[in-house]
Amino acid sequence: MPIWLYILASVIKSIIVLFVLLTAVAYTVWLERKVVGHMQNRWGPTRVGPFGLLQPAADGIKFLFKEDLTPPHVYKPLYIAAPLIAVIFALTSIAVVPFGNPVVIGPLSVGFSHPVVIGPYAIPLQITTDVNTGLLLILGVTSIGVYGVALAGWSSNNKYSLLGGLRASAQMISYEISLGLSLVGVLIMAGSFSLNDIVKAQQGHFWGFIPRWNIFHGQVIGFFIYLIAAYAETNRIPFDLPEAETELVAGYHTEYSAMKFAMFFMAEYANMITVACVATLLFLGGWNGPIFGPYILQAILPVFWFVAKVFVFLFLYIWVRGTLPRFRYDQLMAFGWKFLLPLALFNLLATAFAVAW
Amino acid sequence: MINIHLILFLAFGAVAVAGAVNLLAQTHPINGALSLIAVMAALAGEYLLLGAEFVAAVQVIVYAGAIMVLFVFVIMLLNAGVEERTKGSRVAIIFGIPGMLLGSLLIAWAVLRYSGTESVAVGALPGAPATIGELLFHEFLLPFEITSILILIAIMGAVVLASKPHPIPQGKER
Numbered sequence: 001m002p003i004w005l006y007i008l009a010s011v012i013k014s015i016i017v018l019f020v021l022l023t024a025v026a027y028t029v030w031l032e033r034k035v036v037g038h039m040q041n042r043w044g045p046t047r048v049g050p051f052g053l054l055q056p057a058a059d060g061i062k063f064l065f066k067e068d069l070t071p072p073h074v075y076k077p078l079y080i081a082a083p084l085i086a087v088i089f090a091l092t093s094i095a096v097v098p099f100g101n102p103v104v105i106g107p108l109s110v111g112f113s114h115p116v117v118i119g120p121y122a123i124p125l126q127i128t129t130d131v132n133t134g135l136l137l138i139l140g141v142t143s144i145g146v147y148g149v150a151l152a153g154w155s156s157n158n159k160y161s162l163l164g165g166l167r168a169s170a171q172m173i174s175y176e177i178s179l180g181l182s183l184v185g186v187l188i189m190a191g192s193f194s195l196n197d198i199v200k201a202q203q204g205h206f207w208g209f210i211p212r213w214n215i216f217h218g219q220v221i222g223f224f225i226y227l228i229a230a231y232a233e234t235n236r237i238p239f240d241l242p243e244a245e246t247e248l249v250a251g252y253h254t255e256y257s258a259m260k261f262a263m264f265f266m267a268e269y270a271n272m273i274t275v276a277c278v279a280t281l282l283f284l285g286g287w288n289g290p291i292f293g294p295y296i297l298q299a300i301l302p303v304f305w306f307v308a309k310v311f312v313f314l315f316l317y318i319w320v321r322g323t324l325p326r327f328r329y330d331q332l333m334a335f336g337w338k339f340l341l342p343l344a345l346f347n348l349l350a351t352a353f354a355v356a357w
Numbered sequence: 358m359i360n361i362h363l364i365l366f367l368a369f370g371a372v373a374v375a376g377a378v379n380l381l382a383q384t385h386p387i388n389g390a391l392s393l394i395a396v397m398a399a400l401a402g403e404y405l406l407l408g409a410e411f412v413a414a415v416q417v418i419v420y421a422g423a424i425m426v427l428f429v430f431v432i433m434l435l436n437a438g439v440e441e442r443t444k445g446s447r448v449a450i451i452f453g454i455p456g457m458l459l460g461s462l463l464i465a466w467a468v469l470r471y472s473g474t475e476s477v478a479v480g481a482l483p484g485a486p487a488t489i490g491e492l493l494f495h496e497f498l499l500p501f502e503i504t505s506i507l508i509l510i511a512i513m514g515a516v517v518l519a520s521k522p523h524p525i526p527q528g529k530e531r
Binding site for chain 1: 387391394398410411414415417418421422423426427429430433434485486
């Protein structure tokens with residue numbers, strides 16, 4: 001593939017992915033308000049557009065035009081940098097996520113008198129090429145995202161913010177260990193860090209009808225450890241202690257307003273989507289699913305299955321939010337270190353023995 | 358021809374050096390810690406250029422993502438203030454800075470003189486996770502295991518030091 005085509009394809013893919021991701025972030029917020037509303041016997045947003053579908057646009061405009069207050073007692077450089085760090089690293093981690101099989105373009109003939117044949121080129125459906133350490137890159141980028149929350153809490157110079165930031169960073173470090181260990185089982189089974197290889201290892205069926213996804217392939221415990229740890233990593237209910245209203249006002253983003261607050265909000269939902277993508281790729285078989293019909297449909301269906309699985313995972317997030325109460329802080333830490341970590345180690349050991357045997 | 362790897366190497370190197378200098382110049386501990394994170398991240402970029410992608414990822418996850426978070430955590434928890442600036446001793450300025458320059462020149466000269474002049478090629482290191490695993494568990498198994506025991510001892514020491522002091526039994530105060 002010539003370099004200009006490579007750069008062009010990367011730019012187009014980045015724009016599409018960023019657009020889809022930001023739209024998905026906005027509509028996950030809408031979905032959450034709607035679903036939680038119905039669970040609590042309310043309607044949720046209904047006024048702006050049909051079914052309140054334009055509510056995200058209204059919210060966005062509101063965030064842009066609200067007054068951007070900067071309290072006088074904050075440490076300004078980090079107060080401004082913190083939401084940027086949070087949102088940049090939340091959006092970056094999607095770059096290595098593959099959404100489907102590579103799309104083959106060409107051979108195309110361009111020009112009339114002297115046609116030039118282009119291709120065929122295989123364009124991978126992810127922003128970067130298939131990096132060998134894709135999963136590690138996601139983990140690395142999300143682990144840097146902790147600084148956004150921690151620095152926001154500290155630089156606000158407010159006791160509630162500081163406590164929220166401390167809780168968030170402690171919680172994220174603690175649960176990152178269980179999260180990482182729950183992924184190692186899948187890595188042992190696939191024998192690769194490459195997300196494409198992990199998905200390829202999950203092709204096929206058991207007895208002709210149960211898909212060979214890792215969740216049905218001995219990684220049930222691993223999946224549930226990942227699920228719990230991921231909820232804690234993204235600071236969502238039942239682990240949303242960093243922003244527990246009853247104790248900490250709003251936690252680390254108490255002092256933030258307007259677009260700076262919206263950045264934290266976007267980072268939270270973008271992280272949820274990344275976590276859902278990783279769960280889909282590692283445990284739910286990625287874009288594997290029934291494929292049928294004409295060529296166009298065959299090209300679209302893998303991406304459709306991928307998006308459908310991500311949607312199911314996000315719905316689960318919202319469902320859990322509508323169902324469970326919040327943990328106490330000591331319960332959270334005891335659960336993470338004394339139950340989840342040993343369980344993850346046991347799962348890793350059992351998987352290793354099963355694969356070796 | 359412009360070598361893009363050379364440009365990237367110089368860019369990451371410049372970030373690392375600038376971060377290190379900034380670390381010394383900053384008076385606030387949290388700014389110092391953040392400069393150190395920039396140094397770590399730039400070093401990860403250099404590892405990536407060498408082809409050691411696994412080491413680069415681990416560098417970011419372990420150093421920038423975990424150890425430095427604990428640094429920042431402690432600084433936040435202690436709420437350490439701005440350090441006091443003194444003028445510094447005149448001896449340090451007169452002899453220190455030229456001495457440092459002379460020392461680094463000497464090291465650079467010695468390295469260039471007495472080691473192979475071949476520079477390391479881009480992507481020359483065995484960077485694939487499988488290769489590193491094989492090296493760790495076959496060739497360097499003993500050092501690897503000894504290191505893990507060392508770390509275990511350090512963890513146990515930290516637990517002993519951090520745990521609550523035992524209450525002094527009655528009648529044994531003196």
